[in-house]
Structure formats: structure tokens, C-alpha cells
Amino acid sequence: MLTSILVLTLNNLDQTMRCLHSIRTFTDSPYELIFVDNGSTDGTVTWLAQQPDVKLVANGSNRGFAAACNQAAAMASGDHVLLLNNDTIVSHRWLSVMLQCLHGDNRVGIVGPKSNFVLPMQKIPAPVGSEGEYHLFAQGFNRHNPALWQDIGALSGFCMLLRRSTWLALGGFDEAFGVGGYEDIDLGYRALKAGLFLRLAGDVIVYHEGNRSFDVNAIDIYAVAAANRRLFIRKWRFNPERLILNHDPAFLPDRYASPHPHHAPQAPQLPSGWYGLADNGCVYRIERGRKRPIHSYETFQRFSLSLERVGRCGNAILDGLPDGAPIDAANFPAGYPDVYIARDPGGGLYSVGYGIRNPFRDENAFRTLGLRFEETIPVAYEQIWSLGEGWPIQGNVWEEHELYDYLLYRGPDGGLYYSEGQRLRPIVWEATLARFGWSMDRAIHLPKPLFDRTPIGFPIA
Incomplete structure (x- = not known):
């Protein structure tokens, strides 16, 4: 079986030469080489044109990472497509071990290796x-070992292997992502939605220099990433960090969780993210169909709760719910709510959701979301720093962040809505609010563009 190795170049001739030399030296499976150059001016095109084993496409300008990869893939004749950055070095058995991982299961859609410079869950x-240290390490590390494979929610495009039939079925990279950034997360998520697994080949390492093309070509990587992240949120309606920074099994095929941005709700359900009072005076937090008892009065106070935020639902609702893990201030992070606002000892504020912290950069962003300082939960520095850090919340929060879960909104149509799982659930009766501890005066006005592109969930009656 032939593998088409696709390499994108933009200047960095020395890196391209090292990469090509390592491919020729260490690739132990049949392959073809396709290079696409995006407007290099340092002699890269001339040098590549002299290589007898290279198919070359020379673009006169930078068409962007996604478009260039699509160009290269269109020329591929192999059974597999392998995308590889030119600032990489490969080593012993790298391709054969990755191919074994890909063919370990017919439902594996994309495979990626471990690396030194890569997304957190792929990093080793x-x-x-140095190059010598890498080859010495890889000589012992790159050995077939299925026990080291793992299914995750995102793979980096610096080195990505898939069947050509899968590439064609997914339609390649979305060229709207332009120069580069998040097109790999987008492709992986489309594979997940198609019922395919993203598998980390934990038994192979590929060396990655990282961001060399951005640095050498004076491309503002932060600005490009920010724009493409906004594009991802508009397209899929959730923060990409949920795939990149956290292992959430509900994103994997054949897994279901509600409420969850990956899954449309299957039936009307009791809302999540609120506090309820039982007839015996016990307070619970309701999350994803379970009731989590507040461990103690000390926890109630430390979590800045008040009786005004506790719904008078009684046993009629709570008795029908299974018990969940207690809400316990002494048990971080498992004893904390799935979504809350944290405050560090220096007064820094963070939105914490599903194991990820997003720092607030300014008070305006905090207030725009309708959040209140007096309801923040104090956390130690070591606690907040132990969580994966997502993108800062700043500027136009309606474009920079996913729709905030578990808040009450006023739509442009005048209706009341509750946000849950990146959907808006209409509130049928205002009398319903007291049952869940919600107050109409806390409803946040939702901008019409965001309202128009947000799915409407099952009503809450």
C-alpha cells in the first residue's frame, strides 16, 4: 500500500532539507512525495525542483495551509494521505508504526503521533x-504497541495520517481557515461527527520544531489563531478547547451525553445547572440528570450560594433523580460544579467549564455575560493553574466565547430562554422560574445574530 506524504513549504529551506533527508532515511513503507510551496523566496522551489523523487506544486503566493494541503492531496495516488510540516524530522519505523495504528480498526479515521511540540494530549x-537526541530516543520508542493507543477529540495537523478515501469523504480541509490554524481541529471534528475515531499513536514520536513558518515569514500567529478560533465557534458553536485540552468521551463515536454541544437532545429533559431544595432542607445541584448534594454548610458558603438561587422544587422533582457526586469545596476539582466562576487570591477571574479555565481579561466582558462578582468561588493559585487554560474572554464575548451555559436570556423576540448544551430552551411559563431558582431580572439580552444561529432546544415548562 502506497502512502502519499504531503509537505507544505514556505521558505525555511534548511528545515525542508532536514525533513526530506529524514523521510528518505527512515521511511520503511512505500511512499510518494508531494511538496506544495506557498511562495518561497529563499531558493526552496529551485532546490525542490531538482529532487527526482519529489512532485512539486509551486504557488506564486501564500494560498494558506488548508488550500495548499488540498492541492497536494488532489495529486495523491496513494492509498493513504499523510500531512507533514516541513519543520519536522521523522525517525525509525515512524510510518509503519502509524500505519499499524490506522489499520487496527476500520473505524479509525485519523492517526497522529506523539511529539515534543504539539497539542497537550499528544505531547511527550x-x-x-537536538536531532541526535531525537533519533536516539526514537530508536527505542517507535515500536508497535497497541496498549499506548488512545482515542481523543483532536489531533494536530503537523503530522496526520488517514486513508485517502476518508480524506475524500470528509472533503479535505476547510479553506475558510486561510493561512492556518484550527483547520486540523475542524477536520478532526468532522471525522468524529461522521462516526470515525481520532487515534493517538502513542507508540511513535515525530520531532516538530514548531511555528517556524509563522516566525520566519513574520506572520502574526496570535491574530491568525484568534480569527480562525472565532470561525470555528461560529461553525460549531462551542470552544475548540473542549476538544484540544480536555478528554471528553462524549465527543467520541457511540457516546451520548445531554446536554452537550456534540449531541442534539433526544427528548425533553429536566434542565441542568441549577440548585434545588428538598423537603427535608437538603440542597442539591442538578447536573446532567443527577442530583449532587451540597456536602456541608461550609461548602454552601464557600461557593457563594444564597437561598435566592435555590429553587423550591421539593421532592416531587428530586426524588426521581439518581444521586451524583457531592458538591464539596474540599474536593477540587471533582467536588466543584461543571460550570462556575473562579476567583484567585489576587482577584483574577476565570470562567471554569468542563475542566477548562478561561481567564477574563476585562470587567466589561464579565458584566456583559451577566455574571456577578459576589457569586464567584475562591480558589487557590495551584488549583486554578492545574486546569487547562483556554482562550481569554475579552472584547466581543458573543464572538470570542461559546454561549455561556446555565444562564437566563431574553431573546430579541422578547421570549425568555435558558442556555444549555449550546442551545436555547424556551421558558414556557414565568411561574417556572421560581421552581429552578431563576429570576427574570437576571435575564441577559442576547444579540440577534447570535440568537439567529443558535439552535432552539426543548421548552422548559
């Missing part, structure tokens, strides 16, 4: 500070 703390 290996002693590979």
Missing part, C-alpha cells in the same frame, strides 16, 4: 533537544 516530555 522526551529528551529530544
Whole structure:
């Protein structure tokens, strides 16, 4: 079986030469080489044109990472497509081990390796500070071992292997992502939605220099990433960090969770994210169909709760719910709510949701979301820093962040809505609010563009 290795170049001739040399030296499966150059001016095109084993496409300008990869894939004749950055070095058995991982299961859609510079769940703390150290480490590490494979929610496009039939079925990269950034997360998510797994080949490492094309070509990587992240949120309606920073099994095929942005609700359900009072005076937090008892009065106070936020639902609702893990201030992070606002000892504010912290950069963003300082939960520095850090919340929060879960909104149509799982659930009767501890005067006015593109969920009666 032939693998088409697709490499994108934009200047960095020395890196391209090192990458090509390592491919020729260490690739132990049949392959073809296709290079696409995006407007290099350092002699890269001339040098590549002299290589007898390279198919070359020379673009006169930078068409962007996604478009260039699509160009290369259109020329591929192999059974597999492997995308590879030119600032990489490969080593012993790298391709054969990745191919074994891909063919370990017919439902594996995309495979990626471990690396020194990569998304957090693919990163390995290996002693590979130099090319020699990398090859020495890889010689013992790159060996077939299915026990090290893992299914995750995102894979980096710096080195990505898939069947050509899968690439064609998914339609390649979305070229709207332009220069580069998040097109790989987008492709992986489309594979997940198609019922395919993203598999980390934990038994192979590929060295990655990282961001060299951005640095050498004076491209503002932060600005490009920010724009493409906004594009991802508009397209899929949730923060990409939920795929990148956290292992959420509900994103994997054949898993279901509600409320969840990956899943449309199957039937009307009791809302999540509120506090209820039982007839015996016990307070619970209701999350994803379970009731989590507040461990103690100390926890109630530390979590800045008040009786005004506790719904008078009684046993009629709570008795029908199974018990969940207690809400316990002494048990971080498992004893904390799935969504809350944290305050560090220095007064820094963070939105914490589903194991990820997003720092607030300004008070305006905090107030725009309708959040209140007096309801923040104090956390120690070591606690908040132990969570994966997502993108800061700033500027136009309606474009920079997913729709905030578990808040009451006033739509442009005048209706009341509750946000849950990146959907808006209409409130049928205002009398319903007291049952869940909600107050109409806390409803946040939702901008019409965001309202128009947000799915409407089952009503709450």
C-alpha cells in the first residue's frame, strides 16, 4: 500500500532539507512525495525542483495551509494521505508504526503521533533537544504497541495520517481557515461527527520544531489563531478547547451525553445547572440528570450560594433523580460544579467549564455575560493553574466565547430562554422560574445574530 506524504513549504529551506533527508532515511513503507510551496523566496522551489523523487506544486503566493494541503492531496495516488510540516524530522519505523495504528480498526479515521511540540494530549516530555537526541530516543520508542493507543477529540495537523478515501469523504480541509490554524481541529471534528475515531499513536514520536513558518515569514500567529478560533465557534458553536485540552468521551463515536454541544437532545429533559431544595432542607445541584448534594454548610458558603438561587422544587422533582457526586469545596476539582466562576487570591477571574479555565481579561466582558462578582468561588493559585487554560474572554464575548451555559436570556423576540448544551430552551411559563431558582431580572439580552444561529432546544415548562 502506497502512502502519499504531503509537505507544505514556505521558505525555511534548511528545515525542508532536514525533513526530506529524514523521510528518505527512515521511511520503511512505500511512499510518494508531494511538496506544495506557498511562495518561497529563499531558493526552496529551485532546490525542490531538482529532487527526482519529489512532485512539486509551486504557488506564486501564500494560498494558506488548508488550500495548499488540498492541492497536494488532489495529486495523491496513494492509498493513504499523510500531512507533514516541513519543520519536522521523522525517525525509525515512524510510518509503519502509524500505519499499524490506522489499520487496527476500520473505524479509525485519523492517526497522529506523539511529539515534543504539539497539542497537550499528544505531547511527550522526551529528551529530544537536538536531532541526535531525537533519533536516539526514537530508536527505542517507535515500536508497535497497541496498549499506548488512545482515542481523543483532536489531533494536530503537523503530522496526520488517514486513508485517502476518508480524506475524500470528509472533503479535505476547510479553506475558510486561510493561512492556518484550527483547520486540523475542524477536520478532526468532522471525522468524529461522521462516526470515525481520532487515534493517538502513542507508540511513535515525530520531532516538530514548531511555528517556524509563522516566525520566519513574520506572520502574526496570535491574530491568525484568534480569527480562525472565532470561525470555528461560529461553525460549531462551542470552544475548540473542549476538544484540544480536555478528554471528553462524549465527543467520541457511540457516546451520548445531554446536554452537550456534540449531541442534539433526544427528548425533553429536566434542565441542568441549577440548585434545588428538598423537603427535608437538603440542597442539591442538578447536573446532567443527577442530583449532587451540597456536602456541608461550609461548602454552601464557600461557593457563594444564597437561598435566592435555590429553587423550591421539593421532592416531587428530586426524588426521581439518581444521586451524583457531592458538591464539596474540599474536593477540587471533582467536588466543584461543571460550570462556575473562579476567583484567585489576587482577584483574577476565570470562567471554569468542563475542566477548562478561561481567564477574563476585562470587567466589561464579565458584566456583559451577566455574571456577578459576589457569586464567584475562591480558589487557590495551584488549583486554578492545574486546569487547562483556554482562550481569554475579552472584547466581543458573543464572538470570542461559546454561549455561556446555565444562564437566563431574553431573546430579541422578547421570549425568555435558558442556555444549555449550546442551545436555547424556551421558558414556557414565568411561574417556572421560581421552581429552578431563576429570576427574570437576571435575564441577559442576547444579540440577534447570535440568537439567529443558535439552535432552539426543548421548552422548559
